[in-house]
Amino acid sequence: MTYSELDSLFHPRSIAVVGASPDPYNMSFMDVIVEHGFPGNVYPVNHRGGEVLGHKVYPSVKDIPGPVDYAFLQVPAKATIEVIRDCGVKGVKLAAFFTAGFGESEIKGGSELEQELLRVARQGGVRLLGPNCMGFYCPAAQLSFAYNLPQESGPVGALCQSGGHSGQLVRAGAQRGIRFSKVISYGNAADLNEAELLEYFTEDPETKIIIIYIEGVREGVRFFQALRTATRAKPVIVFKGGRQEAGVQAALSHTGSLAGSAEVWDSLLKQAGAIQAYTIDDCVDIALAFRFMNPPRSRRTAVIGGGGGATVQAADECSSAGLILPPLPNEIKDELKKFLPVAGNIFKNPVDMSGVHSFQTIAQSIKLVGDWSEVDLLITHIGVEIGPDAMMKRNLLEPIADVFIRATKEVGKPAALVAYAFYTAPACLGILKVQQMCCEAGLPFYPSIQRAASAIDKLIRYHHAR
Numbered sequence: 190m191t192y193s194e195l196d197s198l199f200h201p202r203s204i205a206v207v208g209a210s211p212d213p214y215n216m217s218f219m220d221v222i223v224e225h226g227f228p229g230n231v232y233p234v235n236h237r238g239g240e241v242l243g244h245k246v247y248p249s250v251k252d253i254p255g256p257v258d259y260a261f262l263q264v265p266a267k268a269t270i271e272v273i274r275d276c277g278v279k280g281v282k283l284a285a286f287f288t289a290g291f292g293e294s295e296i297k298g299g300s301e302l303e304q305e306l307l308r309v310a311r312q313g314g315v316r317l318l319g320p321n322c323m324g325f326y327c328p329a330a331q332l333s334f335a336y337n338l339p340q341e342s343g344p345v346g347a348l349c350q351s352g353g354h355s356g357q358l359v360r361a362g363a364q365r366g367i368r369f370s371k372v373i374s375y376g377n378a379a380d381l382n383e384a385e386l387l388e389y390f391t392e393d394p395e396t397k398i399i400i401i402y403i404e405g406v407r408e409g410v411r412f413f414q415a416l417r418t419a420t421r422a423k424p425v426i427v428f429k430g431g432r433q434e435a436g437v438q439a440a441l442s443h444t445g446s447l448a449g450s451a452e453v454w455d456s457l458l459k460q461a462g463a464i465q466a467y468t469i470d471d472c473v474d475i476a477l478a479f480r481f482m483n484p485p486r487s488r489r490t491a492v493i494g495g496g497g498g499a500t501v502q503a504a505d506e507c508s509s510a511g512l513i514l515p516p517l518p519n520e521i522k523d524e525l526k527k528f529l530p531v532a533g534n535i536f537k538n539p540v541d542m543s544g545v546h547s548f549q550t551i552a553q554s555i556k557l558v559g560d561w562s563e564v565d566l567l568i569t570h571i572g573v574e575i576g577p578d579a580m581m582k583r584n585l586l587e588p589i590a591d592v593f594i595r596a597t598k599e600v601g602k603p604a605a606l607v608a609y610a611f612y613t614a615p616a617c618l619g620i621l622k623v624q625q626m627c628c629e630a631g632l633p634f635y636p637s638i639q640r641a642a643s644a645i646d647k648l649i650r651y652h653h654a655r
Contacts, residue, residue, distance in 0.1 A: 190316075190385075192389060192392040192393070195385075195389045196389070196393070197282070198258075198259070198282055198283040198316060199283075199325055199327050199330065199371055199373070200327065200329065200330045201229065201258035201259035201282070201283070201330065201332070202229045202230075202256075202258050203229045203230040203231075203232070203255060203256055203257050203258050203259070204222060204227065204229065204230070204231050204232065204257070204258070204259045204260070204261065204332075205232045205233075205234050205247075205250050205253060205257045205259070205260040205261070205276075205281070206218055206219045206222065206231065206232070206233050206234065206241075206260075206261050206263070207234040207235075207250065207260055207261065207262045207263065207264055207272050208234070208235060208262060208263035208264040209233030209234060209235055209241045209246065209263075210235055210237075210241065211239060211240065211241050218261055218263060218287065218324075218334070219231070219233055219241055219242060219244075220242060220336075221333055221334065221335060221336055222261075222332065222333070223242055223244075224336065225331060225332065225333040225338070225340075226331050226340070227330075227331050227332050228331055229258075230255055231244055232244065232245075232247055232253045232255075232257065233245075233246045233247070234246065234247050234248070234249060234250055234253070235248070236248045236249070249272075249275050250272060250275040250276055250278075250279050250281065251275045251278055251279055253279065256279075256280065257276075257279050257280070257281050258281065258282050258283070259281070259282065259283050259284070259285070260272070260276050260281045260283070260284040260285070261284075261285050261287070261324055262284060262285065262286045262287065262288055263287040263288065264288060265288065266288050266289070266291060266299070266302060266320070267302070269286065269288055269302075269306055269320070270302075270305060270306060270309055272284075273306060273309050273310050273313065273315055273317075274309055274313060276310075276313060276315045277309070277310070277312065277313015277314060277315050278313065280314075281315055282315070282316065283315070283316045283317075283318065284310070284315050284316070284317055284318070285317075285318035285319055285322060285323075285324035285325070286317070286318065286319035286320035286321065286322060286376070287319070287321075287322070287323065287324070287352075288319070288320050288321070289320065289321040291303035291306070291320045291321065291377055291379070303320065303377065303379050306320070306379065307379050307380055310380060311380075316380055316381055317379055317380035317381060318373070318374070318375055318376070318380075318381055319374075319375065319376040319377055319379065320376055320377050320379060321352075321376035321377050322352050322374040322375055322376030322377070323335070323352035323355050323356065323374035323376075324374060325371060325372065325373045325374065326338060326355070326359060326369065326371065326372040326373075327370075327371045328340055328341055328342040328343075328368070328369065328370075329342050329370075329395070334352075334355065334356065334374065335356040335359070335360075338356075338359050338360070338363065339359075339363050339368055339369075341368050342368060342369070342370055342395065343367060343368020343369050343370065344368070344370060344395065344396060344397035344398060344480065345362065345367055345368065345369050345370065345396070345397070345398045345399075345400060345476055345480065346369065346370045346371050346372070346390045346393060346395070346396030346398070346399050346400070347359075347369060347371075347372040347373070347399070347400040347401070347402070348372075348373045348375060348383060348386040348387065348390065348399075348400075348401055348402075348403075349372065349373070349374050349375070349400075349401075349402040350374075350375060350376065350378070350383070350402055350403050350404045350405075350430070351374070351402055351404070351430070352374045352376065354402045354428075354469060355372050355373075355374040355402075357469050358372065358400065358402070358469050358472060358473070359372055361469055361470060361473045362473050362476065364621075364624060364625075364628075365473060365477055365624060365627075365628055365633075365634055366477070366480070366481070366627070366628035366629075366631070366634075367473060367476055367477060367480060370393060370395040370396045371390075371393075371395075371396070373386055378407050382406075382407040382408060382412075383401070383403055383406055383407065383408075383412050384406070384407070384408045384411040384412040384415050387399070387401065387412065387415040387416060387419055387425075388415045388418075388419075390419070391415065391418055391419040391422055391423070396423070397423055398423060398424050398426070398476050398479050398480065399419060399423060399424070399425045399426065400425075400426045400428070400466075400472050400476060401425065401426065401427045401428065402428045402430060402469075402472075403427065403428070403429055403430065404429075404430040404431045405431065413457055413461055416458075416461040416463055417460075417461045417462065420461055420462035420463055421462070424464060424475075424479050424651055425461075425462075425463045425464065426463070426464045426465075426466050426472050426475050426476060427458055427463045427464065427465055427466065428465075428466040428467065428468070428469065428471065428472050429451075429454050429458070429465070462651075462654060464647050464650075464651055470640075471640075471643075471644075474635065474640050474641075474643065474644040475644045475647050475648070477633045477634075477635075477644065478605075478633060478644040478645055478647070478648040479648060479651075480633075481631055481632065481633045482603045482604070482605070482633055482645070482648060483603050484603070484648060484649060484652040485565045485566040485602070485603045485645070485648075485649060486565040487513070487565045487566075488511060488512050488513045488565075488566070488649060489513045489514075489515055489563060489564045489565050489566065490507055490512040490513060490514055490564060490565075490566040490567070490568060491514075491538055491539075491540075491558045491559055491561060491564040491566070491567050491568070492504070492507060492514065492538065492539035492540070492567075492568045492569075492570070492638070493539060493540040493542065493554060493555055493558045493559075493567075493568075493569055493570075494539070494540075494541070494542070494569055494570030494571060494572065494607070495541065495542055495543045495544070495545070495570075495571065495572055495575060496541065496543055496572040496575045497533070497534075497535065497541055497543060499541075499570065499572050499575065499638075500535050500539045500540070500541040502638065503539045503568075503570065503638040504539055506637075506638045506639040506642050507539075507568070507638065507642045509639075509642070510639075510642035510643050510645070510646040511646050511649075512566070512642055512645065512646065514538045514539065515538060515563050515564065516537055516538055517536065517537060517538050517540070517558070517561070518561075518563075521557060521558065521561060522536045524557055525540065525554060525557060525558075528550050528553060528554070529542050529545060529550065529554060530544060530545070538558075538564075540554070540558055542554050543575070546579070546580075546585060546589070548588065548589070548592045551589065551592050551593065551596065552592050552595070552596040555567075555569055555593065555596035555597060555600070556596055556599060556600060559596075559597070559600030559602060559604070560600060564602075565602060565603070566602060566603050566604070566645065567597060567600050567602050567603070567604040567605075568604070568605050568606075568607060568638065568641055568642070568645075569593050569596075569597045569604070569605075569606050569607070570606070570607035570608065570609070570638060571586075571589065571590060571593060571606070571607070571608040571609075571623070572608075572609060573586060573608065573609065573610040573616045573619060573620060574610050574611060574612060574613065574616050580619075581613070581615050581616055581619060586616075586619040586622070586623065587619070587622060587623070587626070590606075590608065590622075590623040590626055591626065593606055594606060594626055594627060594630050594632055597632060598630060598632060603645075604632065604633075605632070605633040605634070605635055605641045605645065606623075606627055606632055606633070606634055606635075607634075607635045607636070607637060607638050607641050608620050608623045608624070608634070608636070609636055609637055620636070
């Protein structure tokens with residue numbers, strides 16, 4: 190299919206939810222579609238008839254009076270063949286299957302049923318997502334596959350073999366300011382697979398960054414050709430599931446995918462120029478750097494924040510990620526000592542400014558260090574539960590975070606803010622607020638120096654390779 194033909198699949202004007210039921214435990218996808226504000230017609234389908242959420246239920250897809258672009262199936266596997274045959278008669282363009290029990294399962298005849306499903310779909314001109322998937326999330330079409338996902342579109346596109354990871358990715362990204370063009374859950378990939386979807390995202394002008402969660406491939410040669418093409422056009426972040434033997438077996442049971450060895454995948458991803466991630470949080474960390482940071486001109490980094498131990502650890506973690514921490518010159522040290530307590534603080538790089546709660550002093554210190562001509566990157570960090578935890582006791586966290594964010598942004602260099610809390614509920618809730626403040630300011634937020642440094646390293650590596 191051409192790009193425009195594929196793109197039309199993800200902007201339906203009408204939807205049939207097959208298997209919708211008035212039972213509150215079985216109406217979830219119908220409820221999600223309605224609650225998200227889909228503007229087109231929504232038709233519940235169930236042979237028992239009645240109503241679901243105020244919408245008339247039709248006994249079959251063929252009985253729906255108007256045209257149907259997209260069908261979402263949540264019916265038993267054995268019922269899917271008849272439904273897809275009806276979809277073909279009705280002119281449905283795309284059908285997605287929440288239904289499992291096909292090639293991924295140990296159910297006898299599952300693989301044969303999946304092949305028959307594909308044959309009937311092709312005969313009727315219906316494209317398939319899945320089986321065993323969540324469908325897709327497209328904010329521009331006001332269509333979601335889960336509750337409470339953002340209504341706004343953004344420049345990150347994702348294809349996920351796992352339905353659960355699809356929702357987790359959107360939620361994890363949304364918390365930190367990432368918005369998505371589309372997120373496509375494709376499950377067993379009986380028809381639309383990783384290669385065709387990657388080709389689609391490569392051409393999609395709304396997508397500037399691509400994230401892939403993949404367990405195995407249907408068309409290996411085509412996929413890696415598509416991956417090489419995609420990485421020349423935009424950053425592609427790949428999280429490969431099923432890297433170890435136990436994961437390989439789990440992938441086979443999850444989506445029926447042959448996962449392949451970690452060594453082969455590592456080599457192929459490197460050759461293709463993809464950016465490798467190892468968790469959903471890792472995917473978001475990397476995407477955040479690409480979304481909100483210009484590539485630094487060099488790896489020379491200044492780090493400033495509070496906590497002696499945290500400062501030493503920051504030095505180790507930045508160095509481990511390949512960032513360079515040039516020592517501060519004497520003139521900057523002397524200037525810092527005019528307004529920072531000399532006892533108990535570290536005047537090197539990283540800089541420790543523990544025990545300082547003066548907003549003016551914090552801002553002055555960050556700007557002095559960040560403006561230094563010998564660094565091209567700034568990381569600032571706030572440790573909430575350090576020492577007597579005065580920030581929380583005196584309600585200072587948000588005002589201090591605001592000073593950090595403003596001063597970091599005013600430096601005008603690629604920068605990130607790190608804030609961390611580990612043990613108390615008030616501190617952890619406070620960190621969520623800081624995260625939101627960074628999100629609103631367009632400043633990358635990370636919960637640890639290690640995660641910030643790792644993501645920035647991958648940003649620099651990608652641009653250096655180009």
